[in-house]
Amino acid sequence: MTPKLSVAIITLNEEANLARTLASVQFADEIIVVDSGSTDRTLEIAASYKAKLFLEPWQGFARQKNFAIERCTGTWILSLDADEALTPELQAEIGAVLSGDPTADAYLLRRRNLFLGRWIRHGGFYPDPHLRLFRRHSANFAPPARFTNRPVHETIALDGVTETLKHDLVHHAYPTIESYIESLNRYSTLGAQTIIDKGHTSSSRLALLHNVLVRPILTFLRNYLLRLGFLDGREGLLLHLYHSTYTSWQHAKAWQTTRNR
Structure with missing residues (x-):
């Protein structure tokens, strides 16, 4: 059966x-x-x-x-x-x-x-x-x-x-901050390849500044304040703080991979 x-x-x-x-x-x-x-x-x-x-x-x-x-x-x-x-x-x-x-x-x-x-x-x-x-x-x-x-x-x-x-x-x-950072590092490397495949790499200094600094800040403010992430206490603060860096890391890694092209 x-x-x-x-x-x-x-x-x-x-x-x-x-x-x-x-x-x-x-x-x-x-x-x-x-x-x-x-x-x-x-x-x-x-x-x-x-x-x-x-x-x-x-x-x-x-x-x-x-x-x-x-x-x-x-x-x-x-x-x-x-x-x-x-x-x-x-x-x-x-x-x-x-x-x-x-x-x-x-x-x-x-x-x-x-x-x-x-x-x-x-x-x-x-x-x-x-x-x-x-x-x-x-x-x-x-x-x-x-x-x-x-x-x-x-x-x-x-x-x-x-x-x-x-x-x-x-x-x-x-379960630990170490495991979260390790995961963000691994997934941001994979995410960087997706950015490269889509042709969305930071082609200028201004674009790089936006993607590695401005975009992560806006991500944090959106999730932590507008979407009420602050209600999840200290754990919520750390989660959203580090999660916002994921955006920065993947764009920085995409730029690093393609900068010599």
Whole structure:
């Protein structure tokens, strides 16, 4: 019998997160874990939760997730990051939707982001919807469903009907400031390549000044003041302060890469 729901997860040294994630999807019919070379207990943890393990060298976020999708056999696919977990309410909601007659081709999940252990409710960080639950084959997908091939912030291309579920996916993203800065550094490098691909590099001194100084300041003011990020306390201050530097870093890295051209 074809599994109803497959869960697809990609991993690399996720022993701190993976058990929590896998425990939250035990109601699924199939769990696929694609690992790109973990040296910690990630594979041991995945095996203990009866996940189907595949080893694949790192290809980039979109390609790695597509590799995981291709190994799923379920009618529906739930794509998760290894630091995300479903609340009990969301588990029940997904079960109820799939056991009935789903009215959509895909579902957005409301994501609850945690920073230094605090739920960030303002500044544009909640409900932070992400398309994670979708039919493997649909008249509106090029079968099977795939993530768009881009360096960062990969998404599922969708022309069909989309709805949003009511309950939360919890993102245990950044337990320390060090992990957040490391993530910003990594993603700003990928974001710089997107800027280069679009031809939006800072071609003049004035453009560079705007992108590495003015734009980050405006980003901070918008999220921290206008979008009420200050209501999330000291954690909110640090989050939005460092998040605004992401914009600066990616434009500076794009300029650095192209300055000799």
